[in-house]
Structure formats: C-alpha cells, structure tokens
Amino acid sequence: xxxxxxxxxxxxxxxxxxxxxxxxxxxxxxxxxxxxxxxxxxxxxxxxxxxxxxxxxxxxxxxxxxxxxxxxxxxxxxxxxxxxxxxxxxxxxxxxxxxxxxxxxxxxxxxxxxxxxxxxxxxxxxxxxxxxxxxxxxxxxxxxxxxxxxxxxxxxxxxxxxxxxxxxxxxxxxxxxxxxxxxxxxxxxxxxxxxxxxxxxxxxxxxxxxxxxxxxxxxxxxxxxxxxxxxxxxxxxxxxxxxxxxxxxxxxxxxxxxxxxxxxxxxxxxxxxxxxxxxxxxxxxxxxxxxxxxxxxxxxxxxxxxxxxxxxxxxxxxxxxxxxxxxxxxxxxxxxxxxxxxxxxxxxxxxxxxxxxxxxxxxxxxxxxxxxxxxxxxxxxxxxxxxxxxxxxxxx
Amino acid sequence: xxxxxxxxxxxxxxxxxxxxxxxxxxxxxxxxxxxxxxxxxxxxxxxxxxxxxxxxxxxxxxxxxxxxxxxxxxxxxxxxxxxxxxxxxxxxxxxxxxxxxxxxxxxxxxxxxxxxxxxxxxxxxxxxxxxxxxxxxxxxxxxxxxxxxxxxxxxxxxxxxxxxxxxxxxxxxxxxxxxxxxxxxxxxxxxxxxxxxxxxxxxxxxxxxxxxxxxxxxxxxxxxxxxxxxxxxxxxxxxxxxxxxxxxxxxxxxxxxxxxxxxxxxxxxxxxxxxxxxxxxxxxxxxxxxxxxxxxxxxxxxxxxxxxxxxxxxxxxxxxxxxxxxxxxxxxxxxxxxxxxxxxxxxxxxxxxxxxxxxxxxxxxxxxxxxxxxxxxxxxxxxxxxxxxxxxxxxx
Numbered sequence: 130x131x132x133x134x135x136x137x138x139x140x141x142x143x144x145x146x147x148x149x150x151x152x153x154x155x156x157x158x159x160x161x162x163x164x165x166x167x168x169x170x171x172x173x174x175x176x177x178x179x180x181x182x183x184x185x186x187x188x189x190x191x192x193x194x195x196x197x198x199x200x201x202x203x204x205x206x207x208x209x210x211x212x213x214x215x216x217x218x219x220x221x222x223x224x225x226x227x228x229x230x231x232x233x234x235x236x237x238x239x240x241x242x243x244x245x246x247x248x249x250x251x252x253x254x255x256x257x258x259x260x261x262x263x264x265x266x267x268x269x270x271x272x273x274x275x276x277x278x279x280x281x282x283x284x285x286x287x288x289x290x291x292x293x294x295x296x297x298x299x300x301x302x303x304x305x306x307x308x309x310x311x312x313x314x315x316x317x318x319x320x321x322x323x324x325x326x327x328x329x330x331x332x333x334x335x336x337x338x339x340x341x342x343x344x345x346x347x348x349x350x351x352x353x354x355x356x357x358x359x360x361x362x363x364x365x366x367x368x369x370x371x372x373x374x375x376x377x378x379x380x381x382x383x384x385x386x387x388x389x390x391x392x393x394x395x396x397x398x399x400x401x402x403x404x405x406x407x408x409x410x411x412x413x414x415x416x417x418x419x420x421x422x423x424x425x426x427x428x429x430x431x432x433x434x435x436x437x438x439x440x441x442x443x444x445x446x447x448x449x450x451x452x453x454x455x456x457x458x459x460x461x462x463x464x465x466x467x468x469x470x471x472x473x474x475x476x477x478x479x480x481x482x483x484x485x486x487x488x489x490x491x492x493x494x495x496x497x498x499x500x501x502x503x504x505x506x507x508x509x510x511x512x513x514x515x516x517x518x519x520x521x522x523x524x525x
Numbered sequence: 526x527x528x529x530x531x532x533x534x535x536x537x538x539x540x541x542x543x544x545x546x547x548x549x550x551x552x553x554x555x556x557x558x559x560x561x562x563x564x565x566x567x568x569x570x571x572x573x574x575x576x577x578x579x580x581x582x583x584x585x586x587x588x589x590x591x592x593x594x595x596x597x598x599x600x601x602x603x604x605x606x607x608x609x610x611x612x613x614x615x616x617x618x619x620x621x622x623x624x625x626x627x628x629x630x631x632x633x634x635x636x637x638x639x640x641x642x643x644x645x646x647x648x649x650x651x652x653x654x655x656x657x658x659x660x661x662x663x664x665x666x667x668x669x670x671x672x673x674x675x676x677x678x679x680x681x682x683x684x685x686x687x688x689x690x691x692x693x694x695x696x697x698x699x700x701x702x703x704x705x706x707x708x709x710x711x712x713x714x715x716x717x718x719x720x721x722x723x724x725x726x727x728x729x730x731x732x733x734x735x736x737x738x739x740x741x742x743x744x745x746x747x748x749x750x751x752x753x754x755x756x757x758x759x760x761x762x763x764x765x766x767x768x769x770x771x772x773x774x775x776x777x778x779x780x781x782x783x784x785x786x787x788x789x790x791x792x793x794x795x796x797x798x799x800x801x802x803x804x805x806x807x808x809x810x811x812x813x814x815x816x817x818x819x820x821x822x823x824x825x826x827x828x829x830x831x832x833x834x835x836x837x838x839x840x841x842x843x844x845x846x847x848x849x850x851x852x853x854x855x856x857x858x859x860x861x862x863x864x865x866x867x868x869x870x871x872x873x874x875x876x877x878x879x880x881x882x883x884x885x886x887x888x889x890x891x892x893x894x895x896x897x898x899x900x901x902x903x904x905x906x907x908x909x910x911x912x913x914x915x916x917x918x919x920x921x
Contacts, residue, residue, distance in 0.1 A: 132562035133538030134529065142529030166528035282884050291884045341761040353850075357760070362753040364852025365737040368884045369753075371849040376842060376880055378775070391880050446772060453767040454749075454850070456760025484772055484787050488678050488687045488764045 143168065144521045147176050148185060151206045152230055152514065153333055158191060158201040177204050183522055184271060185211055185230065206231040210267060213513035214275035214315075216255050217322065217505040218303065220244060220295045220348045221415055223251055225258035227266070228510035230273075230517075232333050234503060236262045248290065248301035256310035274315045276512030277303060278322040278505040280348055285367025288319030294389065295349035318512040322346060323370055324363055325508030326463055326498070327354025332511060334499040341457040344498075345372070345448070347465035348416075351396040357455060373400070377447060398443035401465060407436035419465055423472045441473020445480025448495075452481065456489045463498045471497065539564065540917045543572050544581060547602045548626055548910065549729055554587060556597035573600050579918055580667060581607055581626065602627040606663060609909035610671035610711075612651050613718065613901040614699065616640060616691045616744045617811055619647060621654035623662070624906035626669075626913075628729050630899060632658045644686065644697035652706035670711045672908030673699060674718040674901040676744055681763025684715030690785065691745035714908040718742060719766055720759055721904030722859055722894070723750025728907060730895040737853040740894075741768070741844070743861035744812075747792040753851060769796070773843060794839035797861065803832035815861055819868045837869020841876025844891075848877065852885045859894045866893065 134142065146166050151157050157165075162173050180186045184207060191203045208229035217224040219242065226237040238258035242251070266272075281293025288304035290296075304317040311317075320328075327336075327344035336342040336356070344354040351373035355362040363369045373396035374389050381393025382403075397403055405413050408422045409432050425433035448460055462470035470477055474495075482490065498504050530538065542562055547553050553561075558569050576582045580603060587599040604625035613620040615638065622633040634654035638647070662668075677689025684700035686692075700713040707713075716724075723732075723740035732738040732752070740750040747769035751758040759765045769792035770785050777789025778799075793799055801809050804818045805828050821829035844856055858866035866873055870891075878886065894900050 132542040132564050133535035139529035139535075146528040168528050282882070284884070292882070341765075357753055357758045357765075358756055360754055360756065362758065362851070364753070364885070365854045365888055366852055366884060368882070369737075369850065369852040371852075371882055371885065374849045374882055375846045377773070379773070379842070389882055446775070450771045451850075453770045454765065454847075455758070456762055456765040456767075458761045486678070486688070486764065486767055486770055486785055488680070488762060489760070489767065492761055 141520050141522075143172065143176055144180060145518045147173070147204075148180055148206070148521045149518045151186060151204055152232070152518065155231055156191075156203050156205040158203050160201040162204060177202075180204075180521060184269070185517075185521055207271075208233045209235065210269065211271045211273065211517075212266075213273050213510040214259055214262075215506040215509035215513075216275065216277045216307070217509060218242070218251060218255075218277065218279040218296065219322070219505075220280060223255055223258075224506060225255050225262070226506045226510070227262050228507060230514065232329075232507050232510070234506060236265060237506070238262065245297060248298060248303040248306050252303065252306035252310045255307060259311060272315050273517045274513035275307065275311070275317045276325065276509035277307065277317060277319040278325045278509040279303060279319060280322050280350070280352075282368045282371065283319050283321050285363060288317070290319070291368070294384075316513070316516065318515075320509065320512050321352060321354070321363075321367075321370065322505050322508075323352040323354040323463070324361060325354070325512060326500075326504035327356055327461075327508070328361060328511050329500055329504045329508035330461055330463075330498055331356050333507070334504060335461055335496045336459050339458045341455060342459045342461065343448075343451050343455060343457045344461045344463055345466045346463040347396075347400065347467075347469070349401045349414075351400055351466065353451070355455065372447065372451060375447060375450065377443070377450075395443070395447045399440050399447065399466070399469065403443075404436055404440050404469070407439055408433045409436075416465065420468065423468055426472060437469070437472050438476050440469055441476030442480050444469055444473065445477040446484060448477065449481045449484035452485045452489045452493055458492055459494045459496055461496050461498055463504060467497050470495070537916050537918075539568065539572055540576060541914045543569070543600075544576055544602070544917045545914045547582060547600050548628070548914065551627055552587075552599050552601040554597035554599050558600060573598075576600075576917060580665070581913075581917055603667075604629045605631065606666045607669065607913075608662075608666065609669050609906040610655055610658075611902040611905035611909070612671065612673040612703070613905060614638070614647060614651075614673065614675040614692065615718070615901075616676060619651055619654075620902060621651050621658070622902045622906070623658050624903060626910065628725075628903050628906070630902060632661060633902070634658065641693060644694060644699040644702050648699065648702035648706045651703060655707060668711050669913045670909035671703065671707070671713045672721065672905035673703065673713060673715040674721045674905040675699060675715060676718050676746070676748075678764045678767065679715050679717050681759060684713070686715070687764070690780075712909070712912065714912075716905065716908050717748060717750070717759075717763075717766065718901050718904075719748040719750040719859070720757060721750070721908060722896075722900035723752055723857070723904070724757060724907050725896055725900045725904035726857055726859075726894055727752050729903070730900060731857055731892045732855050735854045737851060738855045738857065739844075739847050739851060739853045740857045740859055741862045742859040743792075743796065743863075743865070745797045745810075747796055747862065749847070751851065768843065768847060771843060771846065773839070773846075791839070791843045795836050795843065795862070795865065799839075800832055800836050800865070803835055804829045805832075812861065816864065819864055822868060833865070833868050834872050836865055837872030838876050840865055840869065841873040842880060844873065845877045845880035848881045848885045848889055852889075854888055855890045855892055857892050857894055859900060863893050866891070 208231040211230040323346035340359040342356040353372040378393035382397040604627040607626040719742035736755040738752040749768040774789035778793040
C-alpha cells in the first residue's frame, strides 16, 4: 500500500543497491554496475564517490585486460576496513569471527562449549574472543554491528532466545548480554542458526540465484532456514522453520532433551540421539560420536548401516513433506544433516521420490552447503550488514 | 539488488498505491489518502485526477460530516464500471462472477459440475455464463481481465493445471481454453483455489492486517494458501501449499482418488473420504453427504461423533505441524475444513496445544473465512486486478 519513494529514499536505495552488489559480487567495474543496476554512468560515478567518501568502497584500475581503450574503473568493497562481528553459539562450541564487507572471514576464534553453559556465562567468553581480535583491527576501520547465530527459537523483536532445546536455554537475552559485555554501542542482532546460514547460502553460497530454498540444519536437533520468493520466512514472532518439531509419528518417541513436551517429532528420527540409539551407542553423544557411526557404516558395521539407512529414509520422509509444502528449487543439508545426507543419499532420494508430488520434484536439487561451517558466521555477519545496506551513509 | 526507481516508475508506484488503497478500503477522503500514503496534497490531487481521467476512480463530496469548513473530497473506486471476470472450478460445481474494483461481486452464475467434466468441457459452460452476464454490463465499462480459481496444482508460468487430484485433471490448459472460448483479448490468470482464497482473505477478509497466514481449504482433498511476511508463498513452479500431501502416517492409507501415488497423506485422515468412511458411509460422497455426518454427530449419532472427533484430532495434528513450520498469526479454515473445524473445535485445539511449540502458539488465532465461499471468486478477481494495480494507466 506504500506510495513511491521520495528523492532521498531513492538515493538511499541506489547507494544500498550499489553497495549490496559489490558486497555480494566483489570487485565490479563501473560498466558492469551500470548494466546490473540500470543506472546511467554519471549516477554510478556519483554514488561510488559518496560510498568511497564514507570509506565503504574503493576505486582502482582493473588488472590488465589486454583490450585497447581506457579500462572501466573497478569498485571494490572495503573488506579489510568495514566489518561486522559474528558469533555462533552451538551445542558443543562457541565461535566468534570478524567478517569483512564482502563476506570475508578476516579473523576467528573457537571455544569449547560445555552443554550446560548459560547465556550469561557464554557472553564474557565471546567478548573475550572479540577483545583478542580487536588488537589486529587496522586504524580507521568501521564496525557496523554484530550478529549472533544461535541454535534455538529467537524472538525477532528483541533477539531473546525463547527456547534452545539443545543448548538448554530458556528466555536467555544473549544479545543484551553480549552488548553489555562488549561495552560498545554497535547493535547486536540475533537469529536462528538455520535462518542465518540459509541467508548466507542464498546470498553467496550454494543457493545463489535461487528464490525458493530450504536449508536444513542439524546438530542435536533439526531446524530449517526457509527462503520463499527470495525472502526469508521467519514467521510472526521469528520462530518459523521449526521443522524438527514437525510430527511424523502420531504416538512416537518422546522428543528427548527437548522441552517441546511432545512425541513423534521428526528430529526424534533423524537427530543425534536417534542415530546413536539405533546404532547401539545410546551412551555416546556429540558430533564425533555421530561421525563414528557414519564411519562404522562405511566400514561395513551392519548395525551402523541399518541405523544410517533408517535415519536416511526418515530424512527423505520429512524432506518430501517440505518439498510438497514449499515447492523449493533447492534443499541444502547443513550441519549433521550434511553427514547424514552424504551417508544415506540413496535412501533420502528414494523416499523423497516416492512421497513427493511429481510437479514439486521436477526442479528440486539436493545440495550440501558451499560455505560449509562458515555459513553460520557469514550469515550472522549478514544480519549486521543488512542495516548498513539499507542506509549506507547513515550507518557507515 | 535493484536500484531505486526512475521518475516514471515512481509515478506508476504512486498511482498503483492510491488505486490499491481505495480498492481495499473503499471510499477514502483525500485527507486520509495524504496520511496513509505519505504524499502531499497536491500529489494526491494530481494522481486522483489521472486515475479519474482513466475512469478508474471518481471524486465527490462526502456525506454531511457535521464539522465546519470545506470537507475533503472523497475518492471512490469505480466499482460498477471497472471489473474482472472470476471463475471458480470446484469438485461439484462451476462458478462465474463479475467482480467490481473494490472487491464487490456484481453478478454471478453457478452450474453443477459432474466429477468427470474436463477442462475442454468446462470452458464453454463458463464462457456461456459470462456471455449471459455481459448483457447487464453498463456502457463504457472496463474489463481488466479474468482470474480462475481451480482445485489443483497450477503452473505459475502459464496457468496449466498440472494435477487436479479431485477434479481428475492432468495437464489441462484451462486458461487457454477459456481465452479461446471468450474470444476476447483480456488476459486470463489461473491460480490454486486455496492460494487465491488466502489472497482475498488477506486483502479484505479475516486476515486483513495479518502478515503470516495459513488458509486451509478442503473439498475432497485439502490444500493451503500461505502468506508469509505479507507475501504469497507459492514456490518455484507455483505448486507450493500442497499440505494435504504432507505425510502424517508412514505406512498409512493410500491416498484415494489422488494420483499422488503415496500413502499416509494428511488428507487421507481429514478429507471427505476419511470422514465418510469412518462414519460408516463409504458409499456416499459430496458436500451434502459430509454435512449429513456433521448433522448426525450433532444429533448424537455415536459413529458420526467418533468420526468427527477423530478427523478433528488429525486436523489439529497437521495444523500444529504448519504452526511449528510457519509461526503464523492466523489459521483460517475454509471449505469443508470450516465445517470440520466448527464441528470439532475442541479436538483441533487440544491436539494443536499438545503438539505446537509454546512460542508458536502464543499469538496464533483460529478463524473461519470472513468472505465465506466468495473468497475463491474475489481472490480469482484479485489475480486480474493485480495487473491493473501494478500499472493503472497502462492496463486501464
């Protein structure tokens, strides 16, 4: 219902569009920008000058092209000087990184996370990692903010972690705790790890150019980041994508170590506990234990093979449901779902093909992440960069 | 990645925003438009003059306000003169209507549909209904196009009905057949009935003002129209929302009279066949037979009550999955799902509450359609009006 934009809004949109282009595509000639953005050369020149003046991009001559004539100037994001802090809070570890404009991880730290660590305990550890990294930040750098990827349901309004079934967090204000620890005035934005990883893979990873994507992320539990029509689907409060709590068995297993209080959730069939239990390793836990099951299956261990096949079949079962509901172009398997998919691709595809509707199966591609484990960090940084891209000169 | 708009694009956006506002809200004073659209009085005046010149709106003095001073002029959509044709192809009937700008059904026809009627047979029947209605169209009217709501999976690119499990249609070009029959040059847009009904309820019905909505529509089968972040979710090819084919039982009933080829689909537990079978009326079919079951349950028939309770429990089961996946503000029950929801609301709510995640349940409201059975017709017309609203003076 909104009316067209004012002149000021148009300038902001144009500045944002140009900066976003080089943020996603890297160094770009002025000529390419003219074509890509549909603006004339003088407008591109003026916008670039404004962004360069704010220290967000630089201009230079391209490498030798071998062609005659004056080469078009190249516009580069100031990746080393404009950055965001990114945090990833996972079941077994904490990660912090400094991510430059353009999506380059400039520096990083990783810490073990005991499974009972609270948000109040995690914040100083992450802040400590940031303080270490701050020593290496060059002068005249611009920090645009911080983003946090967390396993759990995040309230969009304020970043409160309402429920992190696998971290044990309930109503933990991790964003506020980090802001207080860092003592800085950069805004901290919190998102669900699957959502932000989907965001990153969509912007610059496996799903680049795809408008309808499901990124399935597993650790102990399972969640999804969903892109529909080119936009993130996060629901009314920000809690969307809880596909691990899609019930697939009416009177199934109680959802272990999860406060959902229900039974028969998809993650009770494809999550860490299910795979370890079916492989006869109920006492084990963690990523390494899971990888040991895949390894044993690879080496011919019958019980491990059976557990992997069964979980793969259930993986295909739930993916088929999501494919029928969303008609995506791509499903990406991240975290432990990557390992499971790679170990049981035949079962996943077979169940997907038998349960999926033909029209929905036509164009869907199954993929692993291109950004690997960095997707969570790069996606968390994207949360912070979003504000810069919406209004480059105000935030810059 | 798009740059800001040109002056021409801004004018189109402003014209579209003003026309959309009166299309959705009805007669509106210039003063309200100024506030709602954030444009100044002279711009609103100029835009209104352009739209009035094209015959899309009219201006007049409002009814007596009782306040001193010159009243603000009222802008009205030309509902009687600017219209779209709308068709709804359902399992047991065909409907055609003439819908005015502003969403008013000006005229309508309804025909029985034998369950084996093909698209080629349906098109002349619908065209005949339109020709009847054309006699009553006033002079100097503007037909902006036609929209079709159909039970089935519709390819967005060209409106081909890929699969209508309940109509028996496979790869039926209903849009092209209607265009040919009508012999007119107005474009015909085809959409899934649940999608277009959701569109209508979102624009001007029960979900007005809600950005995250699931509209569940049942006839023989079950589908959903999904609005996420204020936008329709229809997937890569246009086939999204096939929630009836979400599998809820691993080795369940084969999906009857449906070419999905699978088992344990949600609609095998909540669709027409399930309810009739569980009520001991396997030989019956159709809406009236279904209503007879609800009626019998109401009058104390134990078998009917048991069937209704069981189906209501399964309805809540699937709705909980969708609520966990989408975190919607509202779920609307349309078609036979309305009847089932009203007959078994306690079972639906109980299962939803036990299976839904607490954060996702917090703000979700369960509702019946405000536009009733007109939602399909009004939504089909909205498909045609969308083109007008995108560029009022070009299409007008």
